[in-house]
Amino acid sequence: MAQLAVALRSPGRPGEPLLAGAPKHWHRLLPFAVAATFVVSLLPVTIAVLTNDYGLGGGLAGALGVAQTVPLLLAVTRPVPAWLMVLAADVVGAVALIGADRVAEHAWPWTPMAVVGYQVLMICLGLRESIRTLVQVWLATGAAGVVLGFFQPAGVINTVALQFVLSGGLLAVTGALRGLGDAQQRIAEQRSISEAERARRTLLEERARIARELHDVVAHHMSVITVQADSAPYRLPGMEEPVREEFAAIAASARESLGEMRRLLTVLRGDGANGAAGAAGERAPQPGIARIQQLVEATVRAGLPVELSLAAGAADVATPAVDLSAYRIVQEALANVVRHAPGARTRVSVTHSVEDAEVLVLVVNGPALGAVVALEDSGTGHGLVGMRERVRLTGGTLDTGPLPDGGFRVAARLPLEPGRETLDPRTDPQDHPRADPRTDSSEEPS
Template identity: 80%
Template sequence: MSDRPRSRLRPRLRFRRGARSVSAGATAGAASTVRAPRAPAQFAVALRTPARAGEPLFARAPRAWQRMLPYAVAAVFVMVLLPVTIVVLTNDYEAGGGWAGALGVAQTVPLLLAVTRPLPAWGMVLAADVVGAVVLTRADQVAQHAWPWTPMVIIGYLALMACLGLRESVRTLIGVWLATGAAGVVLGFFPPTGVINTNALLFVLGGVVLALTGALRGLGDARQKIAEQEGISEAERARRTLLEERARIARELHDVVAHHMSVITVQADSAPYRLPGMAEPVREEFAAIAASARESLGEMRRLLTVLRGDEANGADRTPQPGLGRLQQLVEATVRAGQPVELALAAGAAEAAPPAVDLSAYRIVQEALANVVRHAPGAPTRVSVTFDAEEVLVLVVNGPAREPVVALETSGTGHGLVGMRERVRLTGGTLDTGPLPDGGFRVAARLPLNTTSEDPS
């Protein structure tokens, strides 16, 4: 058996004291990039999504030639039906060249308007078809031919019905269908002798086309509403995730703030004993400070109860982690099969204020969790350095060995949200993004002086 899988699980931990620098160009977290949908897939979506009122068919197709396709199809119908109509009316029906040309233009050219304005186009075509049926009653050879709708009229009319079904409401479609049947019924009272009646044929075929395209329109509308609701749900989910993460950070910071308030209380209470000979007004001032600090501690406990809600009884009361526990975190990640290298500057844990210490640890923790989730097995480097002004946290991982899902596009993951909120809390900056080789990076700068302005 090969040793290669076993070597993948071998710990690769390197803990260096005294590291002092981080590459200035390095920034951000752990995941994979998302490929944009290809043009054929986008075009397929456009085909399945009927046009809205006021916009042409296929208006949402990704390419210009795809958006022009309905115009081209309509033009082909006109160029084919126009000469055929004139020839058939002239030779088969012997309607006369002038009438044949006028009817051919009136019955076919409005199809060009059907791409953007199908209802007006239908009105013009129906009027032209009715006039044509009336004219054909006086034609010399109408017997033994289709009437009142010629084959060319039926083909053009069905194409027009398809455009109507994709654009108009169900009520409008029913009205169009009934008007078509009514026109045929009225013309049926005055039929020429020996004709082949095509009224029922157009009525049935028109109803079928309207039903099919209307159903497609209904599916498109339903799909659009579902997409809108999904967008609203995604926004609400993101908002809820953000609020949950802020509440979690507030619960963690309670211990940090409570520690400082306790120190203030103890110092104020012990000041008269540590500084004998203090004037009475000064004693009263220290007593007021101690009372205010105790009252603030009580308010903080009540606030923490509200933030924890149902979790208050079972809340974790263990001390909050910091940079001093990064080695344990990395070792646990290595034992899980993720190769990680750690470089921690000596004295970083002691130099960072409690809020920065906790935030830096959580940022590394979230970044490593993202690596394990979205780039398992990718080599990862963690570096923490500091200077007189800030702590620099850098987590960089290589490309994933297998295709993985995009970072936090679904589910309730708090990784990047939590990082942003913690950096925002300390007044620092966060930079995340993919690397050219397919890896990811997370870089955070946390000021050691946390008295930053309110970012809101």
């Protein structure tokens, strides 16, 4: 029903055929086939009836038959000009039939063939034109019938009311269908825009969150630079004056950079009446690999069986960015397991490779135990986006996806050396793996 409604939407540009938005090719050809069928059927019947039943001359009957039926082919792409042609031909035919030999006891001013062809036009108009145009067409139809009624021959069957009622009914039904198609199209377009905007907003929010967390890491190094530059003249006596000035300039630049970072962080954290409480919590020391043990214990208390394999020395060799990223990846993965696969056995592994100079993070869970829980579809999608952004920050790779047994895997490679990327075409962080509903949360389970 939804596909039909979209196919019946108003054409996007002048001259576009009816059903141009239909998904299948034969659907798009259907209006032309229907119009051609009516033309081929009505043309000979119109000529025969006008000649044999009404007693109209053969030449005039042929001309009226062509004028009343052939424009139906134009109605598929331009129904208003086709309607004007057919209405004019029908009026001329009604006037010509006033003096016909056998018009008595026959339909007038609209012959049965004219009524059928006119209703085909009403369908084409209703599926394409605006409500204002449809009302004008309907009123013009009634007005033409009323005017012709003043010249009605004796003994005829008046078809003015029949034409007026049938036209109004078809215009109303097809206009409503076209309106439904337009509404469905607008809803689909708005949904597409909303999803794109939501993805963009999610990405920006996650990047801002990561920037807030990395502030402490960068600020620590900048503070060390400032202290070392300020204390250099005291630790290294006999320093020449140009060297002292150089260290002083380094310390001043470092302090200025710290000030700029604090001002930027104020904007990112939204300090103020609405963000003071959250900002206070964000200023707490950032966690790292050393706290993964506590994270796993909290998850076990929440009812999730988790096995942890934490390599000795991983926290010591990790850079601050890798240290924080590893913790957050494990946190987000466990939170999603608790939320979407309750009771599933989970294995967490954090190791480091001296040869490759990287930290490897692996979180694998099995299928949910017990009754199948419907996956939530109202998440923000921050989990997968957050993991991807954190891995991209360190120049590593991320591989996420479902397992054959119904479980899920999250694997991240985080290089320890800045600028050294782990190249794997299957897990390029620029790629966008299919989002799984279990990666829509970044909350730590309680």
